[in-house]
Amino acid sequence: MNAGIRHQSMNRAKFVLALLTLFGVGALLYRRQHPHLPCPSSLSFLLENPFMNRVAGSHLLLERATVQPGMRVLDVGCGPGRITLPAALRVGETGEVVALDIQPAMLERVQKKLTEQHVTNVKLLEAGIGEGRTEANTFDRVFLVTVLGEIPDKVAALREIYRALKPGGILSITEVLPDPDYQTPGAIRAMAAETGFVIESQMGSFPAFTMNLLKPALSLGQGS
Numbered sequence: 001m002n003a004g005i006r007h008q009s010m011n012r013a014k015f016v017l018a019l020l021t022l023f024g025v026g027a028l029l030y031r032r033q034h035p036h037l038p039c040p041s042s043l044s045f046l047l048e049n050p051f052m053n054r055v056a057g058s059h060l061l062l063e064r065a066t067v068q069p070g071m072r073v074l075d076v077g078c079g080p081g082r083i084t085l086p087a088a089l090r091v092g093e094t095g096e097v098v099a100l101d102i103q104p105a106m107l108e109r110v111q112k113k114l115t116e117q118h119v120t121n122v123k124l125l126e127a128g129i130g131e132g133r134t135e136a137n138t139f140d141r142v143f144l145v146t147v148l149g150e151i152p153d154k155v156a157a158l159r160e161i162y163r164a165l166k167p168g169g170i171l172s173i174t175e176v177l178p179d180p181d182y183q184t185p186g187a188i189r190a191m192a193a194e195t196g197f198v199i200e201s202q203m204g205s206f207p208a209f210t211m212n213l214l215k216p217a218l219s220l221g222q223g224s
């Protein structure tokens with residue numbers, strides 16, 4: 001490797017490290033002051049940045065969840081719509097995305113993007129997951145991307161998602177460090193066992209991984 005290329009790669013690494021530090025420090029400061037509140041819409045830049053695009057970008061996550069045209073997708077804790085809009089384009093006119101978030105300000109951001117980009121196959125749902133506001137047996141895929149740790153009753157949330165999925169449907173969970181609410185693969189496996197999900201696959205690495213949980217096609221559990 002010549003000196004110019006080495007210099008360029010070092011600069012890129014420093015840039016990614018600086019973003020990572022910014023992300024971590026911002027999130028930790030916020031979490032210390034507001035231990036029980038969801039990530040506010042004013043901190044959306046912590047989600048929509050080159051670091052997140054690199055380790056948990058929307059196209060990577062859509063691939064990992066095997067989202068196909070015509071599917072019905074639920075984006076739980078959609079935030080500013082980082083996954084929602086690319087998912088809507090992927091499922092196309094014959095599919096639909098429901099973007100659910102507990103914060104109206106996040107849904108307003110999503111609505112603005114939908115209007116600007118003329119996307120018409122997304123429904124917004126203001127709700128806390130676990131409150132039972134989603135329809136049963138209607139979704140092919142559900143996303144929970146850096147959300148699980150913010151939910152007070154995680155098992156109730158997973159039970160609602162299990163009920164909302166069609167048999168054979170997949171819940172795709174992504175966790176990224178240094179999110180202060182990061183959930184480990186072990187913690188997710190334990191919750192999956194408690195709620196009837198079967199672990200289908202795990203991708204990525206410990207600091208930024210996706211775990212796909214399957215609602216078995218012949219489900220004897222709740223909501224089947």
Ligand SMILES: C[S@@+](CC[C@H](N)C(=O)[O-])C[C@H]1O[C@@H](n2cnc3c(N)ncnc32)[C@H](O)[C@@H]1O
Nearest residue numbers: 038039047077078079082101102128129145150
């Ligand atoms: C860190 S953001 C992640 C946003 C998006 N999934 C992404 O990866 O860009 C977490 C989001 O989950 C939402 N949230 C937190 N608790 C929730 C709950 N109980 N039900 C629904 N949404 C929730 C927050 O309002 C916030 O928009």
